[in-house]
Amino acid sequence: MDPTSDNRIRSVVIVGGGTAGWMTAAALTQHFRGTPLTITVVESSEIGTIGVGEATIPTIRRFYGQLGLRDEDVMRATQATCKLGIRFIDWSGPGTDFIHPFGLYGQDVKGVGFHHFWLRQRRTGDATPLDAYSLGAQMALAGKFDHPSRNPPSPMSVFDWALHLDAGLFAQHLRAYAQAGGCRRIDARIAGVELKPKDGFVRALKLADGREVEGDLFVDCSGFGGLVIGQALSVAYEDWSRWLPCDAAFAVQSRNRPGDAPAPYTRVTARSAGWQWGIPLQHRAGNGLVFSSAYLGDEAALAELTPNLMGEPLSEPRRIAFRPGRRARAWERNCVSIGLSAGFLEPLESTSIALIETAIERLKALFPDRGFAAPIIDEFNDQSAREMERVRDFIILHYKLNRRDDTDFWRDCRAMDVPDTLARKIDLWRARGAFVRYRWEMFHPASWLALYAGFDLFPKATDPVVDAFDAADLDRSLREMREAVTQAVARAPDHADFLARLDPTLAA
Numbered sequence: 219m220d221p222t223s224d225n226r227i228r229s230v231v232i233v234g235g236g237t238a239g240w241m242t243a244a245a246l247t248q249h250f251r252g253t254p255l256t257i258t259v260v261e262s263s264e265i266g267t268i269g270v271g272e273a274t275i276p277t278i279r280r281f282y283g284q285l286g287l288r289d290e291d292v293m294r295a296t297q298a299t300c301k302l303g304i305r306f307i308d309w310s311g312p313g314t315d316f317i318h319p320f321g322l323y324g325q326d327v328k329g330v331g332f333h334h335f336w337l338r339q340r341r342t343g344d345a346t347p348l349d350a351y352s353l354g355a356q357m358a359l360a361g362k363f364d365h366p367s368r369n370p371p372s373p374m375s376v377f378d379w380a381l382h383l384d385a386g387l388f389a390q391h392l393r394a395y396a397q398a399g400g401c402r403r404i405d406a407r408i409a410g411v412e413l414k415p416k417d418g419f420v421r422a423l424k425l426a427d428g429r430e431v432e433g434d435l436f437v438d439c440s441g442f443g444g445l446v447i448g449q450a451l452s453v454a455y456e457d458w459s460r461w462l463p464c465d466a467a468f469a470v471q472s473r474n475r476p477g478d479a480p481a482p483y484t485r486v487t488a489r490s491a492g493w494q495w496g497i498p499l500q501h502r503a504g505n506g507l508v509f510s511s512a513y514l515g516d517e518a519a520l521a522e523l524t525p526n527l528m529g530e531p532l533s534e535p536r537r538i539a540f541r542p543g544r545r546a547r548a549w550e551r552n553c554v555s556i557g558l559s560a561g562f563l564e565p566l567e568s569t570s571i572a573l574i575e576t577a578i579e580r581l582k583a584l585f586p587d588r589g590f591a592a593p594i595i596d597e598f599n600d601q602s603a604r605e606m607e608r609v610r611d612f613i614i615l616h617y618k619l620n621r622r623d624d625t626d627f628w629r630d631c632r633a634m635d636v637p638d639t640l641a642r643k644i645d646l647w648r649a650r651g652a653f654v655r656y657r658w659e660m661f662h663p664a665s666w667l668a669l670y671a672g673f674d675l676f677p678k679a680t681d682p683v684v685d686a687f688d689a690a691d692l693d694r695s696l697r698e699m700r701e702a703v704t705q706a707v708a709r710a711p712d713h714a715d716f717l718a719r720l721d722p723t724l725a726a
Contacts, residue, residue, distance in 0.1 A: 225587045228254060231423065231433030233408065233446055235261030237385050238557025238574045239439035240392040241281070245578045247399035248285050258402040259393075260423055260431055265407075272385050272497045272504045273301060273484045273568040275660075276320050276378040281575045285395060290720055295391040296383035297500040299480045300713060302358040304567065306672060308488040310621045316347075316672035317483065318567075319354035321377030322664055324699055327687075333667050334651060334681040335692060342689070346700070348671040353377045353703050358483040362710035374702045380568070382484065382497050382504075404431060408440075411450035419552045419590075420446060434588055436553045437581070444559040447545060451553055454546040455561075461614045461636065462542040463627070464492050464564055468519055469506040469536050472529035474498070479714040484568065488620070489522045490514060491627040493566065496528050500717070503528035508564050513627040540564075542610075548602040549595045554581055561606055566616060569609050572660060576605060605658040611640035612661050612669075618644075619673035644675075651677035 230246060232239050243259050250257070282292055292298065303319035310316070324332030336348060349355035354377035357363060363379070370376050397403060407426040414421045422432040438446040447453050459465060474480075480498035487494045492509030507523040514522075520535060544561030548554065556577040563569060580601055584594050618636055622628035636644075643654045647670055653663040670676070684692075711719065 225589055226254070227434045227586065227588060229256045229258070229433045230435045230437060231431055232257065232259045232437045232439055233423065234438070234440040234557075234559075235259055235389060235393065235403075236439065236441070236557070237389050237571060238559075239437075240389045240396060241571075241574050242437055242439060242556055242578055242581075243396040243401045244285055244392040244399075245281070245582065247396045247401045249582050251399060256402065257396070257400070258404060258431060258433070259396070260404045260406060260408060260425070262407045263405050272499070273304075273382055273495070273565065274380040275568050275572050276380045277572050277575055278380055281578075282392075287395070292383070292388070292391065293381065293717075293720065296381070296387040297502075298381040298383040299498055299500060299717065300363045300482045301380040301382050301484060302354045302363065302377065302482045304484045304486055305358070305481075306486050306488075306616075308622070309486075309493075309616065310619075310673050312622075312624070314621075316668070317349050317352075317355045317358055318665060318668040318672070319349065319352045319358060319377065320379060321352055321354035322373055323348055323667060324351040324696075325373040327695075328683070330681050330683050331651075331663075333671075334684045335687070335696065337651060337676065337680050338684045339692065339696060340676070344693075344696075346696070348667070350700050351696075351703065353706050354379070356703050356707045357710055358481070360707050360710075361479060361481060361713050362707055363482045363713040363716045364710040372702065374699055375706065379482075382480075382499055384499060384501075385571075404429075408445060411446050413450060417551070418451075420450065434552065435586070438553055438555040438559045439557050441558045442540065442562065444545070444555060446553045447548075447550060447555040447559050451550045453550045453555075455541070456543045456546055457541060458543040458610060459541060461610070461634065462564065462617070463510040463512060463631070464508045465540060465542070466511050466516075466519075467506050467508045467538045467540070467564075468516075468523050469504070469538060470523070470527065470534070471532045472503045472505055472527045473532055474501070474503060475529045478529075479712065480717075482713040486566065487526070488622060488628075490518075490625045492519075494523060494526060495565065498528065502532060505531075508566070510627060513625070544603065544606045547599050548577070549598045552590055554598070556581070560602065563606070563609055563613055566613050567609075567661070569613075569660065573606070573609065576660070577602065601658055604656070605660060607637070607639065608656055608659050609661070611637060611643070612665070614640055615644075615666075615669055619669065619675055621673060647675070648677055649679065651680045 303317050305317050307315050367375050408423050409426045410424040412421045420436045422430040485496035491513035494507045497504035505527045509519050540562050548560045557574050584598050586594050617631035620628050646652050
């Protein structure tokens with residue numbers, strides 16, 4: 219190829235390390251191996267990371283699997299435990315409890331969703347909860363875990379799993395991977411960003427020690443501030459606080475209590491003006507309170523958090539302020555924002571790391587040349603916006619459907635107007651027990667079903683086909699489904715035993 223006509227991107231500069239930066243570096247290093255592309259990460263060891271994304275969803279395993287990393291190796295490196303879902307406590311009122319598992323419920327029949335049969339039984343007085351038909355949910359509640367079957371004998375055996383991990387250790391693991399693959403790391407503070415006067419594209423990062431780092435494509439992983447996308451390129455931020463009023467969190471690590479076995483699920487407990495997370499790791503636990511500062515002051519927030527930690531605190535709680543929303547454009551000129559610089563949604567459904575994964579996949583699929591064609595950038599921005607909005611709607615659903623009546627915060631959340639995209643979903647579910655599916659959905663119908671049932675939101679009508687089934691036959695079929703789940707749970711090892719069997723050092 220004539221070098222003068224070669225318009226390929228030759229250099230990518232990633233602004234910031236942390237989880238987003240090193241995930242991006244590792245993925246691009248692997249994807250472009252054998253090409254002339256150079257990848258550089260500029261980060262300062264003097265700057266800490268947010269580190270609230272310790273709970274993940276199953277897509278994380280696909281992400282590092284594409285890098286050739288095994289579950290066992292990642293778990294060993296990050297002191298991880300297994301996660302089968304999220305347990306919601308007190309969200310539907312004090313004393314209530316339900317799980318959003320990673321997996322299916324029951325078995326569809328003749329193209330009719332299982333939930334229609336379960337709803338029919340419920341109308342006849344059968345009070346069996348939905349999660350009795352989910353292997354993932356029942357294993358979580360029993361403190362059990364085992365690998366899913368490679369060849370599930372029936373839909374009752376289908377479930378998935380994710381990790382609770384130390385995000386800092388995960389970033390370090392990926393940093394070692396990326397550097398072994400040829401990624402360059404510069405440890406320095408960034409003093410500024412220089413734009414080209416002709417077209418406003420980014421020319422270089424100006425470092426505090428006087429050096430410059432030039433590049434063709436810049437990936438902004440600098441966190442909330444958006445050093446390049448926000449500060450240098452002035453891309454606006456779309457505020458979603460009218461739907462998601464929580465704007466602050468206190469985070470603190472705690473020591474594991476002796477003898478306490480780590481639960482294979484994330485604990486999420488509703489509090490007076492927000493919610494508290496509990497994430498069990500092997501060497502410690504992650505705790506935090508997400509809250510609305512308009513309804514709860516800092517002292518009151520700490521008073522709710524500290525008595526309910528998963529063990530003795532290892533440090534003072536750290537306050538994190540945030541604004542839910544997204545950049546108006548995730549990609550501007552020759553800068554792509556990934557992670558917190560692109561937007562933020564509270565970690566209620568552990569989506570922060572997943573949104574990093576999907577942004578990286580989009581960048582790989584739509585990787586430009588130095589012409590930076592507008593259709594490529596427009597498509598990236600449209601996909602990013604739509605996906606972020608779909609996740610936003612799922613998070614809003616938790617607040618909209620809450621059944622608490624003890625504080626103004628929860629009453630106001632229940633009374634709020636929601637985006638039309640979410641209202642359409644709720645309305646269709648109420649009318650017919652059906653699901654709306656948009657493009658770029660991260661959460662599938664089973665996840666929406668978990669929330670609807672968990673908040674006791676039931677449809678007025680279901681699929682009329684279910685009425686053609688004999689009542690006794692249907693009752694027997696559902697009983698057999700429950701028994702299949704019960705037997706599978708009984709065979710599964712305890713979560714702690716699974717960790718010890720996987721690698722004795724994990725349970726040490």
